[in-house]
Amino acid sequence: MSTDTLTATAATEPPREKLTKKAITADHPTWCPGCGDFAVLACYYKVLEKRQIEHEKIVTLAGIGCSSRFPYFVNGHGAHFIHGRAVPLASGISLARPDLHVFLFGGDGDGFSIGGNHLDHGARKNINMTYVIMDNFVYGLTKKQTSPTSPIGFKSKTDPQGAIDQPVNAMKKLVASGATFVARTHASQVNHMIQMIERAMDHPGFSVIECLSECVEFFPGAFDSANPRKGGAFSVIEEKKYDNTPEDEFRHDVTDELAAYKLAQIPFPGVFGVFYQNDRPTKNALEKKWVDSTREKLGNPSDISVLQKTFDRMK
């Protein structure tokens, strides 16, 4: 749990070079040309470069899906896990290693369908990590099946007559399950995306960004209505500035859960920005508090003396 037990090798380190995009670029992405996920990868590089995070402290994780190939394209510690379980994998890393920056990337199927339960519980427990869900409203890696966010009427190989199931409302789901940072962005709006990723990173707790990321192959044009270059409108949430102006009253209070639901209620393409943010204590902090107080009560004993005492009680 404690960082001081982990890093003992700082003294003889060679001087650090600046973290560049080149240093963190790995394999060329296997995504289709025009895929929205390229923009997310580019924004991630930008944020890492801008923040100059120590290279070895970056951990990039994913489950399964087109977007979940993400870690292969990042040169840094990382893991490509199984379908839907990246949140618990990231939870273990986050809880054991507070010195690391835990980033998680995935799609709508991975996050809202097969991994839906873990999303809820990661959020509820408020485990510290930054999670970007690249939502394309379709299963791409398996070639065009209905996804949990496919709109009603969407024709896919599993719904040739058009999707009939109510899609997940990502913002409502995340707010309801207790995520403490919930935002929405669009792959065509890189500046907005960078801003959201940075704010998510800076937020201590379970931070999730839903990024609409177009699948040019199986659901082309899905998000044009929110893309000004395609004739749509990218409506950004105006957050309260607490400047005592009359217009501030109409701005969004990110700590107001009900207001977040109201924003999430706006029909597609809806609005973009931070829906909800709350400073609830993280599981990381609460567990650490318990560990620290337990050890303090015992007088910070050595491991062997703790176990010996336990054995003495069993004689």
Add this chain to the structure above:
Amino acid sequence: MNPTPSLPETNFVPGSPERADLRPESIDDAVIRLAGNSQDGIQSAGAFLARLAGRSDQDVMTYMTIPATISGGPSIFQVRIGSGEVLSAGDEADFLVAFYQHSYQDHIGFLREGGVLLYDSDNVDPNLDDKRFVYVGVPITGLTVEALGGTAKDKGKNIFVLGLISKIFHLDVEKMKKLITEKFAGKDESIVNTALMAFQAGYAYPVGNVLSKQYQFEHVVKKPGAPDQITMDGNQALAYGLIAAGVRYGAGYPITPWSSVMETLRRELPKYGGLFVQAEDELAAVSITLGFSYSGHLAVTGSAGPGISLKTEAIGWASMAEIPMLIINVQRGGPSTGLPTNVEQSDLFQAIYGGHGDSPRVVLAAKTVEDCFYIAVEAARIARQYSTPVFILSDTSLATRIEAFDEPKLADLMLDPKPDLSTIDTHKPYALDKITHHAPPGTRIRDGKYPLISGLEHDEFGHPTGSPKMHMAMTAKRRNKLRQLAEELPVPEIYGAEEGDTLLIGWGSTYGPIHDAVKRAREYNEKIGAIHLRHLHPLPNGLEDIFARFQRVVVVEMNDEGVYGFGQLATILRARYCEPKIESLTKTDGLTFRVREILEGIFHRKFPRLVAANGARPNGNGASSKTTDVPSTATATARAEAKVSPARDHAGDSTPTRPETYEAAIPSKSQDSTA
């Protein structure tokens, strides 16, 4: 029969200590079964007996059944205390305590002839005409209420009975009171006082008026320098073994009979700066565990069969990604929800082969409670050394039974769990020419090439590849490390005859009954030996040399004989060694093997307990073996060779042949000296 010069005792029975029949008879082994309902606290009364035995350097083993109901229901706790080696919890009871009529009815068949029935005369109305037993009726409920006053109702009658037993077996009262006081220490003082009052009331009851015999265990003299005994159950031993092995992180989900491992770790790990997480489901539990392990802290998850099924995909990822991890399976009866509170060894295939693809992992099985501790230490070492998932198989019987064993030497065992984050020049996570050892995140790599840990088939750097050549090479790499491990595994020692007619092979919790069976059969001059496998995958090298020394090889295990007539380990051994003389003895009644079941299953005849070899039995009448027990449910398949044709031999599928009557098999007293 043991000579029983009673110890000179003064004033130990109120009333008439001079009476010769009231002097304690010296015994070296007793099986005491407490039968009641689970809410009566018979488990804690039994546990006190077990701990006292441990503190007196006696060998002790317990056995319990738990009802699958949420609260209450019939339940037993059995304690076997011996001044010598105790291997199994006992085939029959010398002493039965019945709290209710159903306890009496369900368990009187387990009492040996000449055994003592101690019953709560407020609740039980035994058939006193059955002259096989000694009856001791005590109004346990009434006297407990009387002793404690009205508010406690009959809560505390477990402790009252403990007092009675302490009197009858002449146990060390001061030590027992100390145990009771320690147990309730930290709670309200009135709880300690109430417990001591109940104990005192039971102890003071003039049981000598209704039971003319009292017993005393032969005193065990502790050798100078011998380690102290510690007393715990198998799940505790697993948890503390993990702690000794430097495992500081883990995650799990509640399921019987695994839960108490996670409860112990959740409570204990923070004391060591670690953490155990209760996850939202089994899939999350194994994934969190992999997160811990990936981050540099070897971690543990566990469950029973149903939960292991759910974890299976992630375990395959651990094989593929070569992440070390410990998975405990406290087996219960399956498939599906199965028999949640019964014992079975039917998850061996699952442990070795569960999941899709060729996914090598190590599988170990603990043989005793003590071994639960050491196997956890060994599993952690193997997981670290070979960067592999390692299964530890336990089962309901190990999980719930209490044994006393030598205190482990912690100074030699305790490991430093800190991950190594030293900067390295370069790193290939999956180098083909060596065993993978990951550089955990946070490790700075000077050449700037960072490793990707992957569930896709990958190249040496962890990047995905579809190359058939690479898949073949990586598959071999993952499998070869198990072959390398097999090289270093010790060949199991043979118990009993080094060569001869029959070799028994066991794994897991059947260790005790199998070894007891060997002991007893050898008293009948059978040339029989046994090996017990702790390493099930990979198997140690050299087993074929042991097989060659025996005419028959019988694998004894608690699972089904399957379509082809062989239990799970027997199937594996036959496939591995192409040895047609390997036979299979299996059973699926959800209870631990009895010594008798093993012997009858192998030899199709009786081997009643010979008293001469077992020392004195309580009540003196050692030669009378109780014979009306439930029929053996073991199924033996004895075939000269594998028969897989449609016309295969079904003879072995029926219940083993039995002598016409049990009585015919009871040895007369004169036989005692000949065996």
